[in-house]
Amino acid sequence: MHYLDANASEPLRPEAKAAIAAAFEVTGNPSSVHAAGRAARRLLEDARERVAARFSVRDQDVVFTSGGTEADALAVHALGLGRRMIVCATEHDAVRAATPGAAVLPVDRDGVADLDALRAMLGSGPAALVCLMLANNETGTIQPVAEAASLCRAHGALLHVDAVQAAGRIAVDLTAQGCHSLAVSAHKLGGPAGVGALLVSPELSTIAPLIAGGGQERGRRGGTPALAAIAGFAAVCGLGADQTRLAALRDRAEAAAVHHGAVVCGGAAARLANTTSLALPGVRADAQVIALDLDGIAVSAGAACSSGKVQTSHVLTAMGLGRLAGQAIRVSLPWNVPDEAIDAFEAAYARMAARLRPALVPTAA
Amino acid sequence: MDMTETPARPNRPVYLDNQATTRCDPRVVAAMLPWFTEQYGNPHSAEHIMGRVAEAAVETARGQVASLLGADPREIVFTSGATESNNIAIKGAARFAARYGDGERRRIVTVVTEHKCVLESVADLKEEGFEPVFLPVGPDGLLDPEVLRQALTVPTLLVSVMAVNNEIGVVQDIAAHAAIAKAAGALFHTDLAQAVGKIPVDLTGWKADLASVSGHKIYGPKGIGALFVRRRPRARLLPLFSGGGQERGVRSGTLPAPLVVGLGEASRLAAEEMAAESARIGVLRDRMFNALRALIPGIAINGSTAHRIPGNLNLTFPAEKAQSMLERMPDLCVSTGSACSSAAIEPSYVLRALGLDDDAAGRTLRIGIGRFTSPADIDYAASALAAAHSGRNAADHLAEA
Numbered sequence A: 001m002h003y004l005d006a007n008a009s010e011p012l013r014p015e016a017k018a019a020i021a022a023a024f025e026v027t028g029n030p031s032s033v034h035a036a037g038r039a040a041r042r043l044l045e046d047a048r049e050r051v052a053a054r055f056s057v058r059d060q061d062v063v064f065t066s067g068g069t070e071a072d073a074l075a076v077h078a079l080g081l082g083r084r085m086i087v088c089a090t091e092h093d094a095v096r097a098a099t100p101g102a103a104v105l106p107v108d109r110d111g112v113a114d115l116d117a118l119r120a121m122l123g124s125g126p127a128a129l130v131c132l133m134l135a136n137n138e139t140g141t142i143q144p145v146a147e148a149a150s151l152c153r154a155h156g157a158l159l160h161v162d163a164v165q166a167a168g169r170i171a172v173d174l175t176a177q178g179c180h181s182l183a184v185s186a187h188k189l190g191g192p193a194g195v196g197a198l199l200v201s202p203e204l205s206t207i208a209p210l211i212a213g214g215g216q217e218r219g220r221r222g223g224t225p226a227l228a229a230i231a232g233f234a235a236v237c238g239l240g241a242d243q244t245r246l247a248a249l250r251d252r253a254e255a256a257a258v259h260h261g262a263v264v265c266g267g268a269a270a271r272l273a274n275t276t277s278l279a280l281p282g283v284r285a286d287a288q289v290i291a292l293d294l295d296g297i298a299v300s301a302g303a304a305c306s307s308g309k310v311q312t313s314h315v316l317t318a319m320g321l322g323r324l325a326g327q328a329i330r331v332s333l334p335w336n337v338p339d340e341a342i343d344a345f346e347a348a349y350a351r352m353a354a355r356l357r358p359a360l361v362p363t364a365a
Numbered sequence B: 001m002d003m004t005e006t007p008a009r010p011n012r013p014v015y016l017d018n019q020a021t022t023r024c025d026p027r028v029v030a031a032m033l034p035w036f037t038e039q040y041g042n043p044h045s046a047e048h049i050m051g052r053v054a055e056a057a058v059e060t061a062r063g064q065v066a067s068l069l070g071a072d073p074r075e076i077v078f079t080s081g082a083t084e085s086n087n088i089a090i091k092g093a094a095r096f097a098a099r100y101g102d103g104e105r106r107r108i109v110t111v112v113t114e115h116k117c118v119l120e121s122v123a124d125l126k127e128e129g130f131e132p133v134f135l136p137v138g139p140d141g142l143l144d145p146e147v148l149r150q151a152l153t154v155p156t157l158l159v160s161v162m163a164v165n166n167e168i169g170v171v172q173d174i175a176a177h178a179a180i181a182k183a184a185g186a187l188f189h190t191d192l193a194q195a196v197g198k199i200p201v202d203l204t205g206w207k208a209d210l211a212s213v214s215g216h217k218i219y220g221p222k223g224i225g226a227l228f229v230r231r232r233p234r235a236r237l238l239p240l241f242s243g244g245g246q247e248r249g250v251r252s253g254t255l256p257a258p259l260v261v262g263l264g265e266a267s268r269l270a271a272e273e274m275a276a277e278s279a280r281i282g283v284l285r286d287r288m289f290n291a292l293r294a295l296i297p298g299i300a301i302n303g304s305t306a307h308r309i310p311g312n313l314n315l316t317f318p319a320e321k322a323q324s325m326l327e328r329m330p331d332l333c334v335s336t337g338s339a340c341s342s343a344a345i346e347p348s349y350v351l352r353a354l355g356l357d358d359d360a361a362g363r364t365l366r367i368g369i370g371r372f373t374s375p376a377d378i379d380y381a382a383s384a385l386a387a388a389h390s391g392r393n394a395a396d397h398l399a400e401a
Helices: A014-023 A035-054 A068-079 A093-098 A115-123 A145-154 A227-236 A243-259 A285-294 A314-318 A322-326 A339-356 B026-037 B049-069 B082-100 B116-128 B145-151 B174-183 B257-295 B322-327 B349-353 B375-389 B394-400
Strands: A062-065 A084-088 A103-105 A128-131 A158-162 A181-185 A196-200 A263-265 A275-279 A328-332 B076-079 B107-111 B131-135 B156-160 B187-191 B210-214 B225-229 B312-316 B364-368
Touching: A014 A227, A014 B026, A035 A062, A035 A227, A062 A068, A068 A093, A068 A128, A068 A158, A068 A181, A068 A196, A084 A115, A093 A158, A103 A115, A115 A128, A115 A145, A128 A145, A145 A158, A243 A263, A243 A275, A243 A328, A243 A339, A285 A328, A285 A339, A314 A322, A322 A328, B026 B257, B049 B076, B049 B210, B049 B257, B076 B082, B082 B116, B082 B156, B082 B187, B082 B210, B082 B225, B107 B116, B116 B131, B131 B145, B145 B174, B156 B174, B174 B187, B257 B312, B257 B375, B322 B364, B322 B375
Parallel strands: A084 A103, A084 A128, A128 A158, A158 A181, B107 B131, B107 B156, B156 B187, B187 B210
Antiparallel strands: A062 A196, A181 A196, A263 A275, A275 A328, B076 B225, B210 B225, B312 B364
């Protein structure tokens, strides 16, 4: 089986495994003051320091959460209080579900947010919280976050950035990007699932907790932290994959698919090097994914979260792709993808397309 | 692995704070590690084989947790821990009723000795128009069913009572409290964080609607827990946060398959070993208490001794401040109260609820005996405590011994 579904979950890096195994040897609760508690606290704070350094924030600006979804929800809960919401059309469901009734910021055909529209939306109405993801999970499209941040700041708006897919793949730097909060998830970085963080700008004085009780994370997130998973998260911060190599492999896979009739969704935008969204006109996405699965290739029909239900992608629909939105697969290369996986993908895609693609209707000459 | 064998040399530091957290059982670690490495599929990626393998492991774990709780696997929702479970249960049930119910019942009843996250969740709901009620406990730490019955003469939406207290280890009569709540037409939630694996739990028989479980209190990993949500009749909740719609929409976010597997294995071990373990820990607890009583006349135990988990001693010392004793025992991990507030100077609200004054509360230590405690650990701890109480450093005492 060749795993080309890294945007669902990156394979765990060996550095994370070692850190996790070591952390399970530490017994204490980081909130306890005795020797065992202090050892656990040291592990937690060392991890916090590494995560903070990785994303250019201060240690105290890192709030560990159970993952990206909780980090997004916490950001909307804490930053959105008393503000109207403006949410990009292609955001992850974690953000969309947290912002019912939000004004929708449109995107162009490549999935890039329309900054003129944002300017107009910010200009009319009370102070807003804007949610704009750094890189899209389905297409890899990279948003002009720094420009959006300037616009938001000029209009007294706050900007929350979901950097779950971007972290580890492109530069993620809260200060440089100028946003007010950033959500990251360890398992998309080659760390373990079950941990993420909300990184908050020092400008924000208080963060009202979503999960109350216990006073952990400076009162911003209750509950005993997931110590081993956090240690695994810290261990992969600072590690990166060779993005040039990933881009070359991705381009090769993409070219092969295009040769067999695929259309690249968002192909003209700046994209993550490891991601491509390939629509095969006339063939349902789930049929493609099942055929590839049986042929030893693990890809997905969009976000992994939809729990088996293959739905028409809201991302591709927002990009104006119409019926193609239900006919696209996501291919996302993991950090450790071998060259052979791309060979195997090319062959499997060719077989799949030959079998499933409707006979070409002869066009009038 | 034979835990009863006395090691040649005791472990240092000696860990007797098993109500704060427990060591992750090496068997649980062994069960989890392959899921961190060889099997890295996202359990929600049902479209490919690697996702389905992870999904199957998650479902096995769900069955193991359900079986420990006397529940149906479909009644188990995985969360990041008991704090999140308690937040979802309390806020989720209240908000669902406010949005979709008749709006008549606004009262939420809990007990003053609950964990902070329950108290704060209930208190937070006041802002949303609910009426929090905090019931007292008796000097033994137990909620009198009659007090609950009286409180419920006012129509009540939700009752939340913890099964086992985290500081004093007393066991509430959950079956009785749940029955009273149900008879009064209220939903019933119980925080089982300290109860699971220590006392038999039968959520179906108890008629609880909602219950919270923690992984790291039962020799599992930190960062995983579960929420029991009754199916028949269905307990309805609004999620605390949404997104991918995982866990039947009650709790979104990618499930950490390795941690879920760890919680499953920890549950399996708890179910299998609880009877023998409780007996063994009870013997150690008695050995500790008898030794301390002989060494320190006037030492007093807080909370009911009859209704108590075997692993907990909460002791008020006659003469010395707990903080001073702790400073003299660097090799002994015990605590002045719950871990969440260990750094706080404030006396424990649980002890105050029992009627202890601040001075007595300040002379009190919690001792939590667990699966990995040896008789030698107990003997060391008893003598270290006695030495510290008489003003000597535990290390000096040991050097003399």
